[in-house]
Amino acid sequence: MTVRLGINPLTWTNDDMPALGAETPLETCLSEGREAGFSGFELGNKFPRTPEKLGPILQQHGLDLVSGWYSSQLLARTAEEEIEAIQDHLHLLKSLGARAMVYCEVTDCVHGNQAVPVSQRPVMTDEQWDRLCSRLNVVADHCLEQGVQIAYHHHMGTVVESEDDVRRLMDNTRDSVGLLLDTGHMLYAGGDPIRLQRDYAHRIVHVHCKDIRPEVLADARNRDLSFLDAVLNGTFTVPGDGCIDYPTLFKGLQAADYNGWLVVEAEQDPAVAHPLTYARMGHQGLVQACEQAGLEISR
Template identity: 70%
Template sequence: MSVRLGINPLTWTNDDMPSLGGDTPLETCLSEGKQAGFSGFELGHKFPRDPEVLGPILDNHGLSLVSGWYSSELLTRTAEEEIEAIKPHLHLLKSLGATAMVFCEVSRCVHGRRDVPLSHSPTLSEEEWQTFIPRLNRVADYCQAQGVTIAYHHHLGTLIETPEEIDRLMAETTPSVGLLLDSGHLVGAGGDPVAAQKQYAERIKHVHCKDIRKEVLEDLRNRDLSFLEGVLGGMFTVPGDGFIDYVSLFKGLRDSDYQGWLVVEAEQDPAVAHPLTYARLGHDNLQRFCDEAGLRVTQ
């Protein structure tokens, strides 16, 4: 069993708040990510979406394409409409060797709105659950048949956020719907990543390693702030710089024979948190935690 270490460009330039790192070129993200020791990158808004263009760029840096975020709108689109919408993204991932897709339903989401507190995160009505699940299953079946598995991203400020919502999603979807386990988002929503890993070991297809500064999370909840205010306040950081127990989490991944990517995805203000410094810290801590857990890392 082995894992690979990747990173998301959010360390350098933010998709939800493009003003953060807006002037940082893609070349800087890739060269510094490689310098920090990572083997691959997830997509960001500065990445070309043509595999014939992006492939050589990644190859020049000795990097792999890990995965990429897809925003679904299954509450307003049929499964067939979503499949048509997803095809270019699916083609990009498949062409460049990525086997998992970061997938999130963004209908009524608030994580990109600085003026809306997380206490106002949307929820699914019973009728919407009955619409959403069959459509998601159909899209997931299609993607899996194409060689790419959906890894559903539970995310603060979206319809699937809390442990209870994750439980229902996993209970009612077919095995073609994988789970993206994001340590930071789960803790932020009141969950336990170690417990979730044990419960859904067979469904976990991708892992985001985002640590939490506990005092900032508590302040966000106490002052009823938004997701973006949390980001600006330093709620997220790289593994080992917060309070999440990654060694226990990784021991669970080892025991379940997880063989995918561990991805540092810790959005911070790059003007405050120097990207290369934090990329190196995140990589080195991940490697150390893997070593302690007996989880082998390969390039």
């Protein structure tokens, strides 16, 4: 089995805080990402959202569409309403060959609000958990029938954040609900991404590779910062520039025959962390960890 290396445009321009990298055109993101060695990109706010427009742009740069974020509101609307709302996004991913959809429940989320610390993130009642899981099963079944699997993204500041949250979600949904393992978010939430990979290897369909600067994370927790302030302070970085043991994690992926994308998705201020420099650093970090783990990389 082989993996492919992709990157998220957050390295250049931020969706949660659009002022970061606002002046950077899509052309720069794509050309520098390709120069750094990546084979594909996830979607960002500067990407056209129809396959007719986006396909030729990616083809011009020799890039594939990896996936794209979808903001779910299943706690507020029915599965049928969510399926209706997801159609354009699903069509885009399916048309351009993406096999996984980055999917996150955002009802009452706080990660995009710089004034609210992540400690005040929403926590679901038992009834809400049942509602989310049952509706998510229906949406996931529909997407999988269309050839795109939901990759549920546990995310700071949302209803599914901690390791216990992820376990409860996985244990109460069908296999059609895939897991997006985000190393940086899991460590930030106090969990262990390596343990989670080991225990739910068969459910992982997508991996976000962001590293953590432990001393900056400790400061963010100590001062009870918002997610965006933690980003601005430099909590996240690219693989190999922080404390996460990627070779061990990737050995687990190799043992589980993982054959999806490994995506550098490290939110930083591009005015501080030069995008091309960190894109190259992230690519090299992934290559080195893959070599140590025996994971074969394909273009």
